[in-house]
Amino acid sequence: MFDQSHRALIAKNEEADICIIPKMANRHGLITGATGTGKTVTLQTLSETFSEMGVPVFAADMKGDFSGVAKSGGNKESVNKRVEEYGLKDLGFEYKAFPVTFWDVFGEQGHPIRTTVSEMGPILLERLLNLNDIQSAVLALAFKIADDNNLLLIDLKDLQKMLQFIGDNRARFTTQYGNISPASIGAIQRSLMQLESQGGDNFFGEPAFEITDFIQTDQGKGVINILAADKLINSPRVYTTFLLWLLDDLYESLPEVGDVDKPKLVFFFDEAHLLFNDMPKPLLEKVEQIVRLVRSKGVGVYFCTQNSSDVPENILGQLGNRVQHALRSYTPNDQKAVKVAANTFRPNPKFNTEEVITQLNTGEALISFLDEKGAPQMVQRAYVLPPQAQIGPLTVAERDQLIKSSFIFGVYEKSIDRESAYEILSRKQELLEEERNRAEEEKERILQQKEAQKALLEAERAKRAEERQRKADQGFLGDLMDQVGKSATRQISNEIGRTITRSIFGALFWKKR
Numbered sequence: 001m002f003d004q005s006h007r008a009l010i011a012k013n014e015e016a017d018i019c020i021i022p023k024m025a026n027r028h029g030l031i032t033g034a035t036g037t038g039k040t041v042t043l044q045t046l047s048e049t050f051s052e053m054g055v056p057v058f059a060a061d062m063k064g065d066f067s068g069v070a071k072s073g074g075n076k077e078s079v080n081k082r083v084e085e086y087g088l089k090d091l092g093f094e095y096k097a098f099p100v101t102f103w104d105v106f107g108e109q110g111h112p113i114r115t116t117v118s119e120m121g122p123i124l125l126e127r128l129l130n131l132n133d134i135q136s137a138v139l140a141l142a143f144k145i146a147d148d149n150n151l152l153l154i155d156l157k158d159l160q161k162m163l164q165f166i167g168d169n170r171a172r173f174t175t176q177y178g179n180i181s182p183a184s185i186g187a188i189q190r191s192l193m194q195l196e197s198q199g200g201d202n203f204f205g206e207p208a209f210e211i212t213d214f215i216q217t218d219q220g221k222g223v224i225n226i227l228a229a230d231k232l233i234n235s236p237r238v239y240t241t242f243l244l245w246l247l248d249d250l251y252e253s254l255p256e257v258g259d260v261d262k263p264k265l266v267f268f269f270d271e272a273h274l275l276f277n278d279m280p281k282p283l284l285e286k287v288e289q290i291v292r293l294v295r296s297k298g299v300g301v302y303f304c305t306q307n308s309s310d311v312p313e314n315i316l317g318q319l320g321n322r323v324q325h326a327l328r329s330y331t332p333n334d335q336k337a338v339k340v341a342a343n344t345f346r347p348n349p350k351f352n353t354e355e356v357i358t359q360l361n362t363g364e365a366l367i368s369f370l371d372e373k374g375a376p377q378m379v380q381r382a383y384v385l386p387p388q389a390q391i392g393p394l395t396v397a398e399r400d401q402l403i404k405s406s407f408i409f410g411v412y413e414k415s416i417d418r419e420s421a422y423e424i425l426s427r428k429q430e431l432l433e434e435e436r437n438r439a440e441e442e443k444e445r446i447l448q449q450k451e452a453q454k455a456l457l458e459a460e461r462a463k464r465a466e467e468r469q470r471k472a473d474q475g476f477l478g479d480l481m482d483q484v485g486k487s488a489t490r491q492i493s494n495e496i497g498r499t500i501t502r503s504i505f506g507a508l509f510w511k512k513r
Contacts, residue, residue, distance in 0.1 A: 001088070008025075021370065025050070030319040031046075032322075038325050038365070040063070041384065042323055043059060051098045055222040055264070059224065060229040068390030069098050073387055111411070115249075116152075117204055119208060146162055152419075154418070166185065167185045205416075207415075248286075264299060272305040275287075276311065302321070303319065320376060322345065329358045346379055347379065360381075364381070367384075
């Protein structure tokens with residue numbers, strides 16, 4: 001909501017109103033605090049405020065209770081008391097709903113949201129698949145070979161088929177692209193199967209998500225885009241890689257706008273500690289670059305986590321707008337976290353920041369926003385204003401009704417599977433298989449022909465050997481008998497011929513007489 005000077009009012013204490021300056025909202029921010037201290041409500045209040053500014057918002061719904069922002073509030077007695085206590089109605093506070101678009105990687109609680117394997121790229125994929133350096137290099141080669149051969153990598157089966165093709169033709173690619181380890185290909189394939197079993201295949205495909213669908217307004221209010229993450233968070237690596245891809249897509253797609261009066265989009269990254277766990281250095285450097293430069297695209301990034309120490313220092317230094325809820329100090333590590341958090345604020349002489357952090361009530365926070373010149377304001381202890389929309393989830397029927405009435409309903413609901421690497425390589429593999437089968441058949445025919453010729457030669461050799469053996473067994477008498485037999489045969493044949501001749505001439509002679 002806004003105060004009487006039309007400033008974006010976020011929190012109040014007895015002495016002052018705590019407001020965020022719209023043109024400084026894209027200087028990024030941080031919301032921290034222990035579980036149950038009010039981070040989610042703060043996120044909702046900030047989202048509503050940005051929406052009223054006309055700024056679209058993206059936020060992940062980790063517990064499924066953020067959807068109530070689409071319905072008018074007043075359903076909590078504690079909220080009603082806070083409104084009365086602060087006299088918020090005199091400032092224009094009213095319970096109301098905000099425009100919302102629901103998204104879901106699995107397509108169950110919102111519009112499906114997908115990207116292609118090529119658009120995600122090998123750097124983010126290697127984190128998603130948890131690959132080592134050698135495996136990452138092989139994955140990068142697979143993308144390079146696919147590009148060089150005009151093969152589209154759209155979904156997981158495209159990448160799986162591409163890796164299989166490279167493995168089957170490894171010798172052919174090694175001389176051109178370098179050594180390709182079969183063990184690495186096998187490891188990547190196993191990681192892809194594991195990702196598929198976690199539902200990651202839902203994330204890759206077409207129609208691919210258009211990032212401009214996040215940047216929408218409805219009757220002057222920014223649309224709050226809510227990602228259903230209660231199921232997605234069961235696969236933390238998928239969740240964080242997905243959000244990194246969204247952030248990277250924003251950075252790559254949006255034009256430079258420089259300093260603007262208000263952000264074009266505010267991006268809330270909840271459970272940020274999951275993002276930086278075991279993040280490889282090249283990817284961390286890429287995230288640092290995106291966070292540093294995406295501000296010039298008009299995008300504000302707000303990380304939500306338990307401790308400020310969850311965020312690397314190079315990124316933490318870029319988060320100018322801070323909301324710190326209570327931290328508990330039970331262990332030495334907790335005490336260290338409290339001290340680190342206190343040191344990130346500009347001190348207020350009215351209280352000891354380190355002590356106050358452990359004493360804050362639910363909904364109360366230490367807040368420091370940037371001033372008009374971009375410098376951190378002195379930290380203030382204040383209560384975050386209650387949301388104007390409902391606290392808690394919508395019913396399934398209410399959510400479904402909003403999904404079906406959305407302006408993009410039907411755009412992403414039906415997946416498309418066009419010809420890509422899988423189909424092309426499968427067809428090529430079938431042709432090669434047919435050629436191999438024909439070659440095998442021809443080879444078998446030639447082999448059979450040779451075997452038949454060999455058998456015939458063997459039979460002739462056996463017959464000649466048998467004849468030689470027979471003659472050897474008969475000796476000289478056998479040869480003589482053969483000659484006598486042949487001579488007798490000739491004599492008998494000659495005698496028969498003479499007898500026939502005499503008979504013919506004798507018959508002719510008697511006929512003349």
